[in-house]
Amino acid sequence: MPIALITGAAKRIGKIISLNLAQNGWDLLLHYNSSKAEAEELKRTVEKSGIKAELLHCDFRNLDNIEHLIQQDNLDLLINNASSFENDNINNFFYEDIANKLKINLIAPMLLTKAFVKKSVNVSNPNIINILDCEIKNIPSNFISYNITKNALAHFTKIAAKNLAPTIRVNGIALGHTVKNPKQSEENFNKAIQYSLLKKNVSEKNLLDTIYYLIQNENLVGNIIFLEN
Secondary structure, eight states, X not given: OXXXXXXXXXXHHHHHHHHHHHXXXXXXXXXXXXXXXXXXXXXXXXXXTTOOEEEEEOOTXXXXXXXXXXXXXXXXXXXXXXXXXXXXXXXXXXXXXXXXXXXXXXXXHHHHHHXXXXXXXXXXXXXXXXXXXXXXXXXOSSSHHXXXXXXXXHHHHHHHHHHHTTTSEEEEEEEOSOSOOTTSOHHHHXXXXXXXXXXXXXXXXXXXXXXXXXXXXXXXXXXXXXXXX
């Protein structure tokens, strides 16, 4: 069976991706930080269908542990999904918040990419997919640290794609609103959808179809696909 590592696997987008990969016969390495109970429940769920699942705990603010996180050889897929998402603006940002977002949103995916290279040597079609945000194309007034670090990850996606091809393909998915953030009200989420171009959230199906499209189409490299609202 192919093997995938998903960061931030226990909740929201990470959980959606993990469950679907398991349904399609992928063994899983499930990274989590503070969501231990949710990660353990996810592991139990996927193992019921005969899938092998291993939990990997790591706080990405501690960079020393990241490169040693992957012990599994023959890794087929890395999905860098974990991110730090808190609101700030030009008047109230703090150094510590920016530093933590840099570690979680950019440096951790960079270090995992470096580790993945060594762990996918014998794999026929190794892939890295970075989960980005549609807002990287806009100039924000809020969530500026998040936007800056996700833009940096988008740039790294292209750098990694150029430097790791043809052995490893690296691509990104820039997501619009897909599932509501726990800190976001239903009213605020719906308002954001109504002000968007397509006036609908990104469906789970469209997200998952895009992931498989990137995995299966061996001529895609260095692309960032925008899934819009």
